[in-house]
Amino acid sequence: MRVQHILKNSVAFALLLAVAACANPRVDHTGSLPDDHRVRHPINVTRGAATLDLLPGGGPGGMTNRQVGDVQSFARDWQKRGRGQLAINVPTGGDPITDGQSAHAAKEIRRIFGAMGIPGNAIVTQRYAADGPQHLAPVRLEFPVLEAKLPHECGQWPDDMGFMDPGSSNRNQSYWNFGCAHQQNLAAQIEDPEDLIRPRAEEPAMARRRTEAIEKFAKGEPTVTSYPDPKMQTRDE
Numbered sequence: 001m002r003v004q005h006i007l008k009n010s011v012a013f014a015l016l017l018a019v020a021a022c023a024n025p026r027v028d029h030t031g032s033l034p035d036d037h038r039v040r041h042p043i044n045v046t047r048g049a050a051t052l053d054l055l056p057g058g059g060p061g062g063m064t065n066r067q068v069g070d071v072q073s074f075a076r077d078w079q080k081r082g083r084g085q086l087a088i089n090v091p092t093g094g095d096p097i098t099d100g101q102s103a104h105a106a107k108e109i110r111r112i113f114g115a116m117g118i119p120g121n122a123i124v125t126q127r128y129a130a131d132g133p134q135h136l137a138p139v140r141l142e143f144p145v146l147e148a149k150l151p152h153e154c155g156q157w158p159d160d161m162g163f164m165d166p167g168s169s170n171r172n173q174s175y176w177n178f179g180c181a182h183q184q185n186l187a188a189q190i191e192d193p194e195d196l197i198r199p200r201a202e203e204p205a206m207a208r209r210r211t212e213a214i215e216k217f218a219k220g221e222p223t224v225t226s227y228p229d230p231k232m233q234t235r236d237e
Contacts, residue, residue, distance in 0.1 A: 035173050037179020038179070038183070040178075040180075041152075041180045043148050043149070043187045043190075043196065044148070044149060045146055045147070045148055045196055046146070046149060047083070047145075047146065048144070048146070048147035048149075049143070050077060050078070050081075050142065050143055050145050051141065051142045052071070052074045052140070053140050053141075054067050054138055054140075054141070055098070055136060055138050055139075056139060060108075061104070061105065061108030061111070062105040063108055063109075071112050071141070072112060072116065075112065076116070079118070081146070082143045083143070083144045084143055084144040085123065085143065086124070086142075086143050087123075087125075087140075087141070088109055088110065088123065088141060089126050089127075089139065089141070089142060090103055090126070090127055090128070091129075091130045091139070092127050092128070092130065093129050093132070093133070094136065094137035095134060095136050095137070096133070098136045102139045105139055106125055106139060109139070109141070146192075146194060147193060150187060154180035154181050155177065156177060157175075157176070159175065
């Protein structure tokens with residue numbers, strides 16, 4: 001009877017441990033430091049600004065051909081990822097000649113924007129103070145954008161890697177800077193930060209190509225795409 005009583009108590013104790021384990025799921029933390037580089041170095045979607053500085057000079061409208069191309073490229077970038085108005089910031093209080101050229105060029109920049117289909121209410125002209133009469137202050141074009149970036153800089157070492165608390169090695173945890181460069185490079189490669197918020201909508205399928213492949217499959221014909229070079233042949237998905 002005593003043996004049976006001991007076995008019953010052992011089984012009950014084992015069940016109690018199992019329930020306790022379920023009630024306390026594994027947390028990916030060691031001490032006070034998260035042991036996941038995605039938690040230590042999260043990629044955040046924040047508001048940033050795209051800018052283009054121009055020092056007006058010769059040419060029609062007070063700008064060179066290269067500057068005209070830069071303004072057109074900047075306008076296309078705004079059409080693709082702009083999140084607000086296009087601002088033309090004109091300097092004042094700087095070099096008198098440069099300030100006059102900048103004011104003249106600002107009108108030409110607005111004309112270029114209009115020729116590219118950008119409505120007038122999406123463009124705003126503003127003044128900003130130069131750093132003195134000797135400052136060749138540029139015309140600065142600017143618009144707000146979304147950016148994917150880390151909330152801090154990489155390369156920080158809050159702990160001494162040469163001499164650490166003996167308990168740190170026993171916990172087998174990552175050092176703080178581990179994974180920071182990876183996260184920063186990943187953020188820099190993201191084309192549209194809004195992809196981190198939600199997936200893109202599906203595009204219509206190529207109905208004609210899909211129908212042709214299904215008809216060939218139904219007839220028992222090959223569905224491969226024919227290329228001039230046999231080495232380039234691949235199967236349709």
